[in-house]
Amino acid sequence: MCLAVPARVESLDRAASTAVVNLDGISKEVSTLLLDDVAVGDYVLIHVGYALERIDPEEAEKTLTMFDELKGVEP
């Protein structure tokens, strides 16, 4: 359920609580009403035209390094 995709914040209109986000060359205006302190350069999850949550780059990195335990496993 709940299709949401990560997109990069390109610009912000704080007065209107909107942001323009970019996803591989696709720019779309979304609402930032559900998030405080969004900054340009953040990656946010977009769902039905709203930014739901910020992606935490450190946690993403941690998850990716968990794949390192795969070293030595042969498929």
Next chain:
Amino acid sequence: MSRLDIERGVVEMAHGSGGRASAQLIESLFIRHLDNAWLRQGDDASLFDVGAGRMVMSTDAHVVSPLFFPGGDIGSLSVHGTINDVAMSGARPLYLSAGFVLEEGFPLAGLDRIVASMARASREADVPVIAGDTKVVERGKGDGVFITTTGIGVVPEGVHISGDRAEAGDMILISGHIGDHGTAILSSREGLEFATAIRSDSAALHELVAEMVNVAPEIHCLRDPTRGGLATTLNELVRQSGVGMQIEEGAIPVRAEVRGACELLGLDPLYIANEGKLICICPAGVAEKVLSVMQAHPLGRDAAIIGKVVEDERQLVTMKTVFGGLRVVDWLAGEQLPRIC
């Protein structure tokens, strides 16, 4: 009677009445752009000589919203679409006809733009529009402009291309990136607007086809994956030929922007419409040769071999995912609509 005011005027019921207003619209708008000896003749039907060989004929009704989109409009689309349908039999397209249904109140400036674009597409493709008709419907009974085009062409000797000829062992080729047209349309559709550099791939493919059949007259099938996209077109061919197909997800060319738009809206690029791409199915022995010819042509620069035809009595198109998993690639069910879940 006053001159046709293309700048500020709108389509009126009288423009379809067959009277002087109709004649004026045809003269000052349609013939001005599409001008050729047949249209100038002014008869109800156009005469032309027929050569030897087999002829093909195809017709296509074009409705598109919005009428103008990045990379084209309904005018150029109605020329490319029908040329491509004729060309997919391996034929050289010769002539087109065009029927217009106009909605009362539609700005003449918009119509002028559409017909000019149509004329440009027809000139570039060297396939003239030699017959046409215009009707006007009351306001609210149309969506601006509908255009139906019919094309005829001649198939060269020794070419037998048909959707029922795919055989197990054949290779499947695509002429370039998929999903560009549908993505361009979506980007300008009301309520969905997003900004992108993606433009419709709308183009006439007959010259590419001519070069392909020239080097490989044994090509089995050609088809342009328009509505329903690559997935639906492959399923049509599978049903016609009574075979199965296996394609490789990683081999299918898709632009990053098209993938991005699809992720955002919950769509699948395999189902997004194309207007300037073709699928070619040919014996494995000539696949590389055909691929090189395609890649040497500007409209086939990004062509790729994407899979093969297999025996399968269940008549399924399956796809090896980039994961190594397998999945069915089904017909499009209903419409391809943005999803939230």
Next chain:
Amino acid sequence: MKYVDEFRDGDKARRLAELIRTEVNPEREYRLMEFCGGHTHAIFRFGIHDLMPENLKYVHGPGCPVCVLPAGRIEAAIELAEAEDIILCTYADLMRVPAGRGDSLNRARARGSDIRMIYSSTDALAIARANPERQVVFFAIGFETTTPPTAAAIQIAEKEGLSNFSVYCNHVLTPPAMRHLLSSGEAHIHGILGPSHVSTIIGSQAYAGCCNDYQVPLVIAGFEPLDVIQSTLMLVRQINEGRFEVENQYSRAVSQTGNRKAQALMQAIFEPRAMFEWRGLGGLPDSAVQIKAAFHAFDAEKRFGMQAIDVADIRGCICPAVLRGVSDPVDCKLFGSICTPEQPKGACMVSSEGACAAQYSYGRYRLGGKSEI
């Protein structure tokens, strides 16, 4: 695509799958419920179960909002659209869902009702602003992920005094449904792949009680295929070690407490609904929300006096059992014969996230026989 492509690496997927194969106990069965349709979709779209050992089975859950919406709620919306001069706005996902007697919003639109597909609740507001002389009703569905955007729309409508806008609220809550499934025990679940985007809103702590009470491990899992496979490994390890904790694989977007701003907005506008009917699960207490009395002006059920309509399920359709994780789509006699994505009879065949549609559209190669078209 950053944060997407890294999690679709086929080579890593195969290595992870190999690790799962070496760690599973061949003597036992692993029945893992993917609660969300998003996971169902990913499992079929990427062919994940082909990579899994035979004694590990994914059981589909009820986490597809269009699948669990009872036909009567759609019927009520169609009646409203036909009785009143309104513009009914809804997400495209709902358009083909079967109501009673083969009807759907799509068919109602074809008969002349003004039903419009929107991408966002903000689009429904825009339509209301553009049509001040007409009533605009937003037919809202979804779990906790989709609820805050609806709350935001109501808040904006109130601020602007947009008196021609109202919401037909069908928002449901994940934890009560999960509790219900676990309490019945009929699906024999050993572990749960927990919702990813619902959890961004409600936080990982929302499931702690559930795991404890029913002694079932849960891993909040992202929707990308590597997320699903890694979460599967985490569940296998919990099961092998006899643990039943809430673990968070999707920590890049889900925190322990969730999105407090979104939660506050939901609480400002909505309150629990004493009872809500779920397709397949029946009436569940406190499993949905309704619009608070202070915002009744924006509640379509109140404004138009909408009544509940009882619609019997299609005879032979086993969607209810599929939604409870008790049956598999292929157990249904209608599956692939009279019920297909083209002509869906049951709700699970409509959304591409529905277990039946995912199985039919992506997984049919596993079944024998000639395909129906």
